[in-house]
Amino acid sequence: MSEKSFRQAINEALREEMRRDPDVFLIGEDIAGGTGGDGEEDAWGGVMGVTKGLLGEFGASRVIDTPISETAYIGAAAGAAVTGMRPVAELMFCDFAGVCFDQIMNQTAKLRYMLGGQAKVPLVIRMQCGGGFNAAAQHSQTLHGLFTHIPGLKVVMPSNPYEAKGLLIESIRDDDPVMFMEHKFMYDDKGEVPDESYAIPLGEAYYSRDGEDITICALGRMVNLCNQAADDLAQENIGCTVIDLRSTSPLDEESICESVEETGRLVVVDEGYPRCGFAADIAALAAVRAQPALRAPVKLVTPPHTTIPFAPTLEELYIPSVDRIKQGIKETLAA
Amino acid sequence: MSEKSFRQAINEALREEMRRDPDVFLIGEDIAGGTGGDGEEDAWGGVMGVTKGLLGEFGASRVIDTPISETAYIGAAAGAAVTGMRPVAELMFCDFAGVCFDQIMNQTAKLRYMLGGQAKVPLVIRMQCGGGFNAAAQHSQTLHGLFTHIPGLKVVMPSNPYEAKGLLIESIRDDDPVMFMEHKFMYDDKGEVPDESYAIPLGEAYYSRDGEDITICALGRMVNLCNQAADDLAQENIGCTVIDLRSTSPLDEESICESVEETGRLVVVDEGYPRCGFAADIAALAAVRAQPALRAPVKLVTPPHTTIPFAPTLEELYIPSVDRIKQGIKETLAA
């Protein structure tokens, strides 16, 4: 066990799985970087340096740089998966799902069902999501809502280095396609990460904190903000249960409903777009399955339903903050 | 006023707007059909024959067939819109949004905001949606949930020929991009459609039926099934309010909340995928804004969260039916 960054945790998961299983390979744009050029080999390791060093151990036949052709290489990864390999594709930014969405939505996600169960699609698509870098409208989205909408896709979002490693290992071993979303603001976050290999099951939420007054659901980076908010509110004798969902699909519905039945109050904190988004999905779950227990309106703490602005002043207002989370909790307790 | 089919109503809306405004033009695959060939000109009028006859009146410079290149022509339509035209693009099947999703999600939807308000994008993308023809996984989806998730897109779905004409005219005149979704099972549906031009505002729901016991929300083809269910239940002295939402974005939140506050019970009927879908969005609205009024859990009548099956026996089970709607209503009343 030692302190590792979110970035290192992911790199370690990839390395361990590639050692364990020769069918695992990596593909993406500049996941090595410098391929075919005169400069340094493995110059980048992906735009966030996550795959750095893997080329050296596994060679260019398993760490595959591609031209800028997401439809082609995501589709090729799906085709490799369906014919027996276990690719991990790096899509760089989840926003780029736009340029290869057919291969994600109509091919990867549907193959197993359309083929009457004969296909397995053990494909992991890694990508960064989230705001915080003023990267503006096309590089800051958090599109887990979009992916969760598509039956056949699993959607995973770790909230710390420990989860990053364990959930990625599980995702690679899973026989279904997994959209693995890494919050770009977290790559340098540090945390305890066991050196040995371990897998965290998908669809099992983690009670990040227990409290009796209110249930707070979140995933990814938002979990940390929720815990900060809960810390602050603990000073005021408010007890929050913070549920780190870890994956949106499969979703640990039981844990959510159980907690809401105990507290009667639910706040969902999410960085995605609100309309038809993941926060709405959880609110709907409560309305459908836990309505009798609800003692107050469900509160959604999300961005407004707008495109993501560039200016730091605006982005700060846009992304849920500890303050807005606290305010949402207090409003819900007062209702 | 005369009886017209859904198909005719749309054709009429296009014709009238093209006459009224020389900036309106049509673009899509085989929207005339036979372009450049030896056979009949205007052989198809689109795969559903909706645009048939418009080539004759407006010529090939305003009824533009394209190669099979959705990214290129949807993007070109967006580019034409942002530089001053009012294109109506036909995407054929909403499922094909996959192959041009970047142009929809990251360009069309975001242009106005990214450009700080200097851009208008008066683009309408027409497409068919829905099941009922056993067209299987990639030709039967109803992706209004996906589109509603994207800020900047308006999403419209008429439930009868009258609405089809009025909503399409309004959509063409609207300065924002509109995803206009036509249920493929309805093209031959007949209804009264005024001969003169009229526009139905977006974001104003229509109370298709008034009743005191329960609120039912739906749009598109599902409205008709809801009304049938309500007819049947009226025999049993159950009074249903059926709200035809007409558009998901903008959404007439007031009408929904008002009605739920009166009835205390809500059933949402929708043909889209349930997770992070439109039905969940409405349930969330109720949980957030009308929770105190809810006297029973919200009920969602939707397909299961699976890919759409081919077999008629399975598709019938998949799509919400009058029976399943009635059952949902009764369960909600009993709760």
Add this chain to the structure above:
Amino acid sequence: MIAITEGARATLLNKEILLEAFRRMRTIREFEDRIHINSAKGEVPGFIHLSAGQEASAVGICMHLTHEDHIASTHRGHGHSIAKGCDVTAMMDEIYAKRTGLCAGKGGSMHMADLSKGMIGANGIVGGGVPLTAGAALKARILGTDRVAVAFFGDGALNEGATLETMNLAKVLNLPMIFAMEDNGYGEATPSSWAIGGEVLKRAEGFGLSACALDGHDFFQMHEAAGRIIKDVRDGKGPAFMHISTYRYYGHFEGDAATYRSEGEAEKMQKEKDCLMIFRNKALAADLATEKELDEIEQQVARLLDDAVEHARQAPAPGAADLATDVYVSY
């Protein structure tokens, strides 16, 4: 005889291969014709696209592939499936939406697939199967096997980003992949001559693919050229492109009146260029087979298809228990 020995080296075929090729082509034709008839009777649900007329391309290529080689196909995929060895009865069951179908009734005509035969699938999305095929080729490259993968696609699909990107990817990664573009003259109602800017071979070569034009009406030419090309690809010489001229007899989909064609066009093509007719004539003229042998195959195939249709009619439909299975392997 001249045509054969000149252009197509039919003599290189041994008799077994020759008759098997004829059987497959004939099976495709019978399969399509029956669906055409039964579809008009309302027996066949869903959207149906028939490939009758295009048999020599599918069979000419697939005769060189094993079950470990992969292909992916299009919405017009029955022919490729049969050519690749998929079970005709299970295919018919699938078309009839039965539980015993190749995809358990969940896929239908547009999603016909059999991974055990190396058939990744028909595809409802134009161009959608091309990147998937690259994945099968990538597998071969990574594992260092001599497997190849063939993407069948239409003239219309040549203008889809998915196809074009993959042409480049295949070249850059040196994938053992063949782009088999079946140019049947139309993408839906639109002539390929209009919809394709520039020249096909030049375009393919512009991506660095080795490219050639083939007459898809002539099995012998198809078979000979495909053999050569596939061998080169197997040997690691890089991806290749075939521009195959062909024609579909029926409309774009079942129900299409095909008024975008000129009067009598389809009939003329069938009369002059039918690949089964050309096969028979050439094979007989070159003494590669006897009338009797070919007739017998035709009768066998007809019986096979009689049985398949009957089986499909009788087979059980999937039911409630099947609706929500096969979404995930584990959940």
Add this chain to the structure above:
Amino acid sequence: MIAITEGARATLLNKEILLEAFRRMRTIREFEDRIHINSAKGEVPGFIHLSAGQEASAVGICMHLTHEDHIASTHRGHGHSIAKGCDVTAMMDEIYAKRTGLCAGKGGSMHMADLSKGMIGANGIVGGGVPLTAGAALKARILGTDRVAVAFFGDGALNEGATLETMNLAKVLNLPMIFAMEDNGYGEATPSSWAIGGEVLKRAEGFGLSACALDGHDFFQMHEAAGRIIKDVRDGKGPAFMHISTYRYYGHFEGDAATYRSEGEAEKMQKEKDCLMIFRNKALAADLATEKELDEIEQQVARLLDDAVEHARQAPAPGAADLATDVYVSY
């Protein structure tokens, strides 16, 4: 002198145009250099991609365009924006995320746009602007005007489906559109020579585009060729493609150490091929301008940029009232 009169017909330029071109190129360079410096100081939020080194391409082309002609650009769009006449102060304000910015602080570097100048926008999506440009060209075709549209994109973007599909669409619809591919040697860390299969011109011609290779370091060649090509496109002769060789001095984005380049590569390019240096040398050698005139422009530009940076630093940031506006025109 020889080089000019031979390859570039610089004498066709009148002095006003010549000096204006120099001013624009110089403005781009100053703009980029200042952002580079101020970015390192932490003054500039967001992702920044600089085009220093590529000025002759943007200016050589845009000198032939009016505000009614449209261009779209890439993530590396400052140069194109300035070349197209966007206000430098408003651009700097935008880079600094200010309310007075060209996009009111909502877009930033990657979404810089000014529709009133015919600049549709930079784009964060590789290839994303190419179809949009086709739309501007389509407008011209429908309305029968003689406007043209230019899509700037990189060598990396040549492998995106969006770009490739649009090349075909432009040809088939005979759009008045120019594909200006700026090949700066790299897409991120990957050399274009590796990522592009086949040959660029052949690929473009394979789509039916008239195509030529240009030296993007030489303003005179760029300007002359662009003039000819744009005139042809304006005259309805169909879409054209330019393969422009160029180079970016800085890394892919601000912060990139660019270790994928060989040692000294950038320095060598700047020393031998800098477009501003070449411009100055040729212009002086051919007596088209005096040192004094060029120096004066440099000083004016430096002052302009001093002021722009100062303005940007002082300008007000957008606030809560701006967050949810501009999503829809009406809601």
